[in-house]
Amino acid sequence: MGFDAPRKSGACSGFAFWRGEAGFPPLADPLQAEILSNPPRRRPKLPPQLITAEADFPQAGSACGKSGLVLKLTQWYHGANMLNITKIEVGAFDTNCYVAWTKALDALIIDPGADAEAISKIISHCRLTVRAYLITHGHMDHISALAPLWAQIKAPVAMHGSDAKWAFGQANQMPPYFSVPHRPENIDRILKGGEKWKEEDFNYEVIDTPGHSPGSVCFYFPDENILFSGDTLFQDSVGRTDLPGGDMRQLTNSLQILAALPPQTKVYPGHGPETTIACEIDSNPFLKIR
């Protein structure tokens, strides 16, 4: 698969890959291509009750000195437990890796896609105890730092069985940006969707959302009303369905499941900015497909 190098200049340059924009393979799904050719109308503002704060992590920023990149970190706080969500944009496709942590400093790492060193600096800088790795789907840009992190910081790995089958195989690479991801020694929690986990102060559910990949899932935290949507749902868009195992009809069904969540649910996607279910119902063209 030949295409030009992604440019890191724009905030959403890696996002362009998932939208099939210039320099990347065009979208092979005609419906997706048509919808994305008509940009959505102006978006409503996010509801004001959500607190947003820029983080100050000098150590984490300097952790990326090797590649000359300073990672962008942003933090939010949610709910009575002040669940802290730190977003780190990692790798050639600007994948959003999230570290969610509680007042008691228990942490979950969602989609460690690249830059293991930077992620581990955040964990040590904040003195966090990692309780699990949550994988929204198997694409290499979401799992490439999993094995190197797991080698340093042991915690259960949760991943859908349909993606665990191929995620560490030869097909899941995109040279020169990503080689085949290493498999951690154990994948302790093979997901099917529907699982509910309560561990430490975390309470979350696995929602089965195939379409972008066969084993795509979203992680929903009902107490805080937040959703990690992976590449199933982006602000105003969705993950491409023309990669192996993708299915636009399945994705459309999955989006309808997400649309039934409380409207104020804050959505943290796998690429691009955060949003809410209400905003997406209002302006995401893919949620209007029936």
Ligand SMILES: [Zn+2]
């Ligand atoms: Zn993906």
Ligand SMILES: [Zn+2]
């Ligand atoms: Zn992705």
